[in-house]
Amino acid sequence: MKVPTNLLYATSHEWLRNDAGHATVGITDHAQHELTDVVYVELPSIGATIEAGQQICVVESVKAASDIYSPASGTVTEVNDALSQDPALLNTDPYDKGWIFKLRLATDADLSSLKSPEQYTEQLHSL
Amino acid sequence: MMEFGGWWMPVQYKGILEEHKAVRTAVGLFDISHMGQLVVSGPDSEMWLNQVLTNDVRLLDDGQGQYTLLLNESGGVIDDLIIYRVEANSYFLVVNASKIEEDVLWLQSKLSGDVTLADQSGDWAGLAIQGPAAKECLEALLGQDIQLPQKNGLLSLGIPNGPILIARTGYTGEDGFEWFCPARMAAYWWSKILELGQAFGIQPCGLGARDTLRLEAGFPLNGSDLSPKHTPLEAGLSIFVKFDKGAFTGRPVLEKQRMTGVETKLVGLIMADKTPPPRPHYPVFHANAPVGETTSGSLSPTLGSGIAMAYLPTSLASPGTLVEVEIRGKRFPATVAKRPMYRRAK
Numbered sequence: 311m312k313v314p315t316n317l318l319y320a321t322s323h324e325w326l327r328n329d330a331g332h333a334t335v336g337i338t339d340h341a342q343h344e345l346t347d348v349v350y351v352e353l354p355s356i357g358a359t360i361e362a363g364q365q366i367c368v369v370e371s372v373k374a375a376s377d378i379y380s381p382a383s384g385t386v387t388e389v390n391d392a393l394s395q396d397p398a399l400l401n402t403d404p405y406d407k408g409w410i411f412k413l414r415l416a417t418d419a420d421l422s423s424l425k426s427p428e429q430y431t432e433q434l435h436s437l
Numbered sequence: 438m439m440e441f442g443g444w445w446m447p448v449q450y451k452g453i454l455e456e457h458k459a460v461r462t463a464v465g466l467f468d469i470s471h472m473g474q475l476v477v478s479g480p481d482s483e484m485w486l487n488q489v490l491t492n493d494v495r496l497l498d499d500g501q502g503q504y505t506l507l508l509n510e511s512g513g514v515i516d517d518l519i520i521y522r523v524e525a526n527s528y529f530l531v532v533n534a535s536k537i538e539e540d541v542l543w544l545q546s547k548l549s550g551d552v553t554l555a556d557q558s559g560d561w562a563g564l565a566i567q568g569p570a571a572k573e574c575l576e577a578l579l580g581q582d583i584q585l586p587q588k589n590g591l592l593s594l595g596i597p598n599g600p601i602l603i604a605r606t607g608y609t610g611e612d613g614f615e616w617f618c619p620a621r622m623a624a625y626w627w628s629k630i631l632e633l634g635q636a637f638g639i640q641p642c643g644l645g646a647r648d649t650l651r652l653e654a655g656f657p658l659n660g661s662d663l664s665p666k667h668t669p670l671e672a673g674l675s676i677f678v679k680f681d682k683g684a685f686t687g688r689p690v691l692e693k694q695r696m697t698g699v700e701t702k703l704v705g706l707i708m709a710d711k712t713p714p715p716r717p718h719y720p721v722f723h724a725n726a727p728v729g730e731t732t733s734g735s736l737s738p739t740l741g742s743g744i745a746m747a748y749l750p751t752s753l754a755s756p757g758t759l760v761e762v763e764i765r766g767k768r769f770p771a772t773v774a775k776r777p778m779y780r781r782a783k
Binding site for chain 2 (some may be wrong): 345347350352366372373374375393394
């Protein structure tokens, strides 16, 4: 499973890329593999405010619906509309074209509770 | 992997969509060893089976099978199964994994006359070879000289390491076979069929594809779409209930329903484009009033939209009726559709 070194990770298998207080969020390669073929993404609403760890949207594979949790607190500024047309981007390119939403971070403090690539890799190995 | 009927089984090997497609366009191989096998024998078998099952076993010749239902006294479904007449006074029943114990206890409580009931579920492994290329695949395996059974037929092969029972049945809506062999031979045949099937594009398939395939084909799943709360007439399975054969368990309730009509019917639903896939137990609405809930649901890989089954009031059961399915608090349009939602080209 790919775990890019420039990202932060939540235990619940979301990734976050921080770009000066503006974060991009998606799900990890491991998560997409476990979900199997993604066929529907219910995107969050732009402008929604969210607390770290709260459910923010839903990803549906052929077999089940799964909740996605926000790795950090903030306000949703952008969503990846391409996923409405092509939900399989989550499977084929989870770290790039398959990003889900962007978040204006409420505080940098949340980021310290996220995992480094090394810690997340360790989590995957302990499964 | 997931737990299913007491078995630890793969949901998928390569991916549900890919496996689904393989069965619709080429051939797929399923491990169905979880299913139960019961053997009924003895001079009174035929008479007794007709008293405990809804279909008429007298219609079977040697080597033929039929879909049938095991009902409780109120006409509700305990299990749905396929029964094969191996020869006179010897029947092979294939039942659902999760119902083996319940079926056996129920049948034992009903035993009468000179009939022996044996649970052979532990002895048999099962493989399903399903898809338009299933026949060619088996011919490659067994040679052209073997006369494969016709639809719903059963072929018994006594070969070294045998016996093997090959039935022309399945749960996918495609042509195909269900292959029963001694449990110790399962891994051998699994590998052999995968190897020979390569030329035909064979894919091993898990429970995920098994569910999407059967749902498209309109086959109910016991425990979801069938239950002790609903009769086969409500489930749209009346052609498997034979009233001209005498008494059988549940008959009085079914007879009454036949006279007065059923209040609810199991229907197929097709969701509008771009809606989330339906799942079991989603509420169904009509004219803003709750009218039922889905019993099964998924994306249909063939249709590209969500499909489901639900028990709805008979007045709403006609194909074309517009309803709404509530998904996470929002309602999405769906149309009542004729089952099956997918039918293979002949």
